[in-house]
Amino acid sequence: MLPLQLVCNGSGALRRVSKMDTLQVFLAAHADLVRYATRITGDPAEAEDVVQDAWLRFRAMAGTRVLDEPKVYLFRIVHNLALDRQRRQARANRIFMGNAALMAGQVPSDQPSQQAGMEAKDELAMLRKALAQLPDRNRRAFEMHRFEDMKLVEIAKELGISKSVASELVIEAVEFCKKALRRRH
Numbered sequence: 001m002l003p004l005q006l007v008c009n010g011s012g013a014l015r016r017v018s019k020m021d022t023l024q025v026f027l028a029a030h031a032d033l034v035r036y037a038t039r040i041t042g043d044p045a046e047a048e049d050v051v052q053d054a055w056l057r058f059r060a061m062a063g064t065r066v067l068d069e070p071k072v073y074l075f076r077i078v079h080n081l082a083l084d085r086q087r088r089q090a091r092a093n094r095i096f097m098g099n100a101a102l103m104a105g106q107v108p109s110d111q112p113s114q115q116a117g118m119e120a121k122d123e124l125a126m127l128r129k130a131l132a133q134l135p136d137r138n139r140r141a142f143e144m145h146r147f148e149d150m151k152l153v154e155i156a157k158e159l160g161i162s163k164s165v166a167s168e169l170v171i172e173a174v175e176f177c178k179k180a181l182r183r184r185h
Contacts, residue, residue: 012092014151015154022058022059022062022070023059024069025074026058026059026073026074026130027053028071029071029074029075030051031098033054033074033075034047034048034050034051034076035047036075036079036082037050037054037078037081037082038049038076039087040082040083041078041082041085047082050078050081050082050085051078053066053081054059054074054077056079057077057081057173058073058074059068059069060088061073061077076079115162122184123181123184126180126184127177127181129180130176130180130181131143131176134173136149137159137161137169138169138170138172138173138176139173141155141159141169141170141173142161142169142170142173142177144158145170146170152166152167153166153168155169155170
């Protein structure tokens with residue numbers, strides 16, 4: 001058996017209303033409720049959520065007390081929920097978006113400092129100078145390994161030498177460059 005409640009029938013007399021009647025009131029007003037909530041929230045999807053929340057509250061309230069004007073009461077619930085959501089969103093925007101510019105200014109740049117940039121340029125110039133001083137085979141083996149991303153087997157084949165000799169040429173070039181950089185510091 002469906003639970004019953006008393007509601008005013010408009011003429012002042014009370015009549016019994018079932019949960020099914022509250023559902024009919026809600027369904028009949030649904031489109032109007034969504035339009036109303038959309039005007040307040042500015043977002044149709046948000047308005048749908050508001051109307052669904054309103055239905056849950058309306059149904060719970062209708063089961064506990066007599067509603068003189070259920071449709072008016074339903075619109076009041078939608079109004080209050082929509083305003084609450086709008087206020088909550090405005091507060092969140094103030095908190096999170098208001099600090100966005102401030103926070104963006106506090107994020108460290110991934111760009112190197114001017115000093116680090118100058119040091120890197122100096123280091124690169126020293127490496128170029130060191131590479132220019134290397135014997136041709138060492139320099140070429142180093143360039144193929146480090147800049148062209150070639151494997152030692154490929155370097156050996158290209159230069160017509162063994163893999164172990166290619167490895168030695170690259171190691172000698174790396175050590176020479178390291179020494180050149182250490183002399184700078």
